[in-house]
Amino acid sequence: MSVVRDKANCRISALKSLLCVGLDSDPEKIPAVFLPYENPVLEFNRAVIRATSDVAIAYKLNTAFYEARGIAGLLDMEKTLGSIPDVCMTIADAKRADIGNTSKMYAQAFFDHWSFDALTVAPYMGFDSLEPFFAYEDKLLFVLCLTSNEGSVDFEEQAMQDGRPLYRSVLDKVASWNRNGNGGVVVGATKSALLSEIRCEAPNLFLLIPGVGAQGGSLEDTVHFGVDANRQSAVINVSRSLIYPSGSFSGIDDYERAVAAEASKMHSVMKAIL
């Protein structure tokens, strides 16, 4: 069984929280109080981490936001990782996958080089493109299944020959490939009825659930339908609605108070249900 999965589940039960904080840190969106610093994104990430780490189960770094600024962005990613408490799971939201010898290199990048605990991957190329990631038994792997965006109708929700949508076929296969207990799927919160079906169909997979907040999914339904029989094995990612609170801030402390208040509000909802 995956060490990372155990670490996350242990913290979920201890805190009665499923909160995953999405560090989609966009230099054009971060509050003005961070701009005078040499590394505004890094200072911003550290403030978000300080404001949320008492209730967060995981931090999800969306690699695109760091890659967009090249080496400077990746240095911020590296330093941000160093600021996340060890008890929290670190997720690289990178959506990688390629032929086997290439996926092996991506696994090295995210698991060995950057030392992330978990990684999101794309299913299109099939088993041998995911096998090198599943081989890291201690880690946790989230395969895209049913995403929260409009484009999910183009392929994910299209019916296969047996009448069931493609994402169900992905779900079944990921469940069958999960021999090391380190498998999971990404399921958008914007479709809570489908989330419930997916949880019934795959009782043993860990779920990474984005789409609450800016994308419109209900937090209560997502907590209710997302967890497994032990009220564990799910994290709910919140990014924009948490890290970019409205209003202006007199200083970093003031910003941290606003984020901490929002995180605490979400935690209360989760705690009441768990």
Place this chain on the structure above:
Amino acid sequence: MSVVRDKANCRISALKSLLCVGLDSDPEKIPAVFLPYENPVLEFNRAVIRATSDVAIAYKLNTAFYEARGIAGLLDMEKTLGSIPDVCMTIADAKRADIGNTSKMYAQAFFDHWSFDALTVAPYMGFDSLEPFFAYEDKLLFVLCLTSNEGSVDFEEQAMQDGRPLYRSVLDKVASWNRNGNGGVVVGATKSALLSEIRCEAPNLFLLIPGVGAQGGSLEDTVHFGVDANRQSAVINVSRSLIYPSGSFSGIDDYERAVAAEASKMHSVMKAIL
């Protein structure tokens, strides 16, 4: 019409070549003559480029091989890009895609920051995940369609409700989304009968065809079936079988001669058919 597409087609007709050189540069596989250098991968890439640039249409950098070494790898990628002649197309084989605001960041990373000419992307999340890439009218975009690995049977070749495989649905949609003329697909050379069907079905898409060489596809069939009515709009990627020739080398010059000879052999096959 895409400036990059025009540049590539112009060179294809001038050289009667479809050669795309894959820089899947693995520190554990590069010949011993490069190891004494401070940046063995960079010296190796520069040697490959010198040995092939008279017959190459494109260079494809597999981002995984650079990301695996973190910042040092990405610095090698950056310097390698600077060594590729402007007349050749540069392809980031990165297989990215995510929700719209994130794909926009990936597009910025590869098109604006690193200045690649072209990028490979994954279709699973649908149109809004690809739209930010299609918006770069001057560039060229290769959407994964039918790949050369065994895992292509898991999803890509599975039948949809209309009886046709998923990859045909991807092909049709990409063709319909190609309003800016900057669209293309990745089709493995290991399935030459299917390659022929795909070319008939999508006469206007640019094809990136991996799978010749180490993966076993026939070069002749691939040239024959890959090109469009103008004998253009396709590149055939060759990586391991070209950049890792067997034998040992007395020096970099010696290595370059071996690579140049193999590239020239492939070019002759292409030229005879084109």
